[in-house]
Amino acid sequence: MRLRDEEAGFTLVEVLVAAALLLVGMLATLSMLDMAQAVTTTSKTREQAVSLQREIIEAVRAVPYDQLTPGGVGPAVRASGSLTDSNLGSGGWTIRRRGATYTVAVGVCAVDDARDGTGTHDGGQFCATGAGTTSSATCGTLLGISGAISGTPAAATAGAAVGDCGIDLNLDGQVDNLTEASVGLCLLICPGAGTDAMPSDYKRVVVLVRWATGGGSRYALQATTIANPGMAAAPSVTALNAAGSVPVTSATSLGFNATTSSAAASAAWYIDGTAKGNAAGAGTAWTFTWPLGTVSSGSTPNADEVLDGTYLVGAKSFDKFGQFSTARQLTVTVNRRAPYAPRQLDAGRNGAVVDLEWRPNAERDVEGYRVYRRPAVGAPVLVCGPVTTTTCQDTAPPALPTLSYYVAALDRTTGGAVREGAASADAVVVTGNRAPNPPTGLTLSVSAGNRVLSWTAPAVADPDLGDSIAYYRIYRDGALVADRYDRTATGTELTYTDTQSGGVAHSYRITAVDQYMAESTIVGPVSG
Known part of the structure; x- marks a missing residue:
């Protein structure tokens, strides 16, 4: 008897089960790839942040020691050849590297090491009492994970911890609350326990770098010190005193007396770190006069008038070879009149x-x-x-x-x-002025990490005869008065680039504003 060949194969149910198992495996693989990409992005961003932080610290070390002042270190670093890609704007000091935007703050203060005695010093230059004692856990709480260089809302009242954590509260690129004067512990000349003639033994530098992409804490914080390089053979300014009354309330000039540790060949004086001229004198006694100009009795200041405020006056002495040692600085307040009219x-x-x-x-x-x-x-x-x-x-x-x-x-x-x-x-x-007509066609694109808005002007700019659009107002992440973010310079500009987006998505709205500040209806949002 002949036997028929048996026929074998897969049923439809078996095929479906096999396909389902294959799909689950593929999804798991894709998930792993996505996680790997996220980890790679986080690692690359942090690696670049740490590299940038080291670059900034090296740029700080290249600044002459006497020019390492709280208000001078930021401009000096930004002017260095390696950081020409810096941008200081309303969102703080930003640097863009490898497709990511980093927000940076740098600060410096002087330290009087008690091991060689202490002396009187300028509260606007020396580190606040207890500086350097803030824990990493506290800094983590004050910084948060948002990527904001100004930290969390709790940072606004954190005192000296703000300086330890490198936080820039007012977005000027400078670490806040590092010095005694900034936290209210010592306002002008601070008494010391001894007679150290050169209390600036070293400078403490704090650098914070923040970014908004990737995962984790998204900040790199580092503090380092720079020793006073002083030269034993070079003369140093051991005392700097104002010859007149401080604060200045009426004088048109203010004289200063400087004493050096040894006979100097010359001496120079500075305002806020900028050289103003040479001092007169010889040996260890030198004098100079800061012309303050005459206070205007009108509605605008005189051309030579030094406006009210706090200034840093400094003096530095040199030997015959041009070598110098420790400089001396003094905080001077000018307060000669009520404010001028805005x-x-x-x-x-x-x-x-x-x-x-x-x-x-x-x-x-x-x-x-x-x-x-x-x-x-x-x-x-x-x-x-x-x-x-x-x-x-x-x-x-x-x-x-x-x-x-x-x-x-x-x-x-x-x-x-x-x-x-x-x-x-x-x-x-x-009351008769009517609002202008709103723009149309608002779009958003991304270019080099920046958010670029474009729109079309209304066919009829304003319903009032003779009136026109003065500028366009930009809203970010909301439509309230508090969300007004920026504005164009003129009413003819039809694009706007947000260079402070931090590389993250935002929502934007715009309005047209006429010559009498009437505002059109809000257009938007667009997001990205």
């Missing part, structure tokens, strides 16, 4: 509110501003203040045909009382 106050209706903007004062001691509405009869009405920004919004303006506003800057008297300066020129707001 300039360029603009105001306009924006729906039910009135928006106001003005230019910041140039004086260094201005603490804020007050904005007033001036009624036809009666005392001015305080609308905003004190505010530290140069914007204000009157949220409840009266329903009158015209409204007048002015702004005044605030400083303090030598006794510490708040003092209001001269009033700005009035800004008049009329």
Whole structure:
């Protein structure tokens, strides 16, 4: 009997099960690849951050010791040849490397080593008491994981720990709260326990680098020291004293006496680290005079007038070969008048509110501003203040045909009382102005890590005859007044590049603003 060949194969169920198992395996492989890519990105970003941090520290070491001052170290490092890609803007000091944006803060303060005695010193230059004792856990809490160089909200009240953690609260590229003066422990000349003539034994340098891509803590913090290179044979300035009254309240000049450790061939004097001239004298006694100019009685400063504020006066002596040793610095406060009137106050209706903007004062001691509405009869009405920004919004303006506003800057008297300066020129707001038409076609693209916005101008810019769009206002991550991020320079610009996005996605909105500060409806958001 013949036997038929048996037929064998896979059933449909078996095929489906096999396909499902293959798919699970592929998904697991893809997940592993994705995790590996994330780990690689994190490692590369951190590696570049540490390399950048070392580069900054080496640039700091290349700065002459006497020029390593709290306010001078940042500009000196940014001017170095290896950091030409630096950018100091409203978001802080940023450097872009390997497709990632890093935010940087650097700070320096002097240390008086008690092992060779202590001496009087400048509170604006020397490290705050207890500096260097903040734990890494505390720094981790104050820094958070967001990538912000200003840290978490808790950093605003953390005192000296801010300096230890390298935090830049005001986004100027400089570590805050490193010195005695900045944390209020010693304001001017600080007494020492002994008679050390050269208390600046070494400088403490703190560098913080932050980034927003990858995982983990996303910051690199390092502190190091730079020893005083002083030269035993070169003369050093052992004492620097003002010959007149400090703070300066009325004088048009201020003299200084400098004493050197040994006979010097010459001496020079500086303001905020910038050389101003040579001192007069010989041997160990030298003098120089800082011309302060005459205070203006008008609405603008005189050309030669030194404006109110705090300045760092320094002196350095040289031997016949041009060698020098320790310099001496002194903090001097000039406070000769109330603030000048703020300039360029603009105001306009924006729906039910009135928006106001003005230019910041140039004086260094201005603490804020007050904005007033001036009624036809009666005392001015305080609308905003004190505010530290140069914007204000009157949220409840009266329903009158015209409204007048002015702004005044605030400083303090030598006794510490708040003092209001001269009033700005009035800004008049009329009720008949209508808002401009909004732009159209808002788009967002990414170029070299920056967010680029583009839009189209409205066919009819403004419904009011003779009015036009003055500029476009940019909102980031919201549509409230607090979310107003930036503006274009003119009303003809139809693109905007956010160079401070930190390499992360944001949402953006824009409006058109006319010559009277009326604002169109908001367009957006676009995100990316």
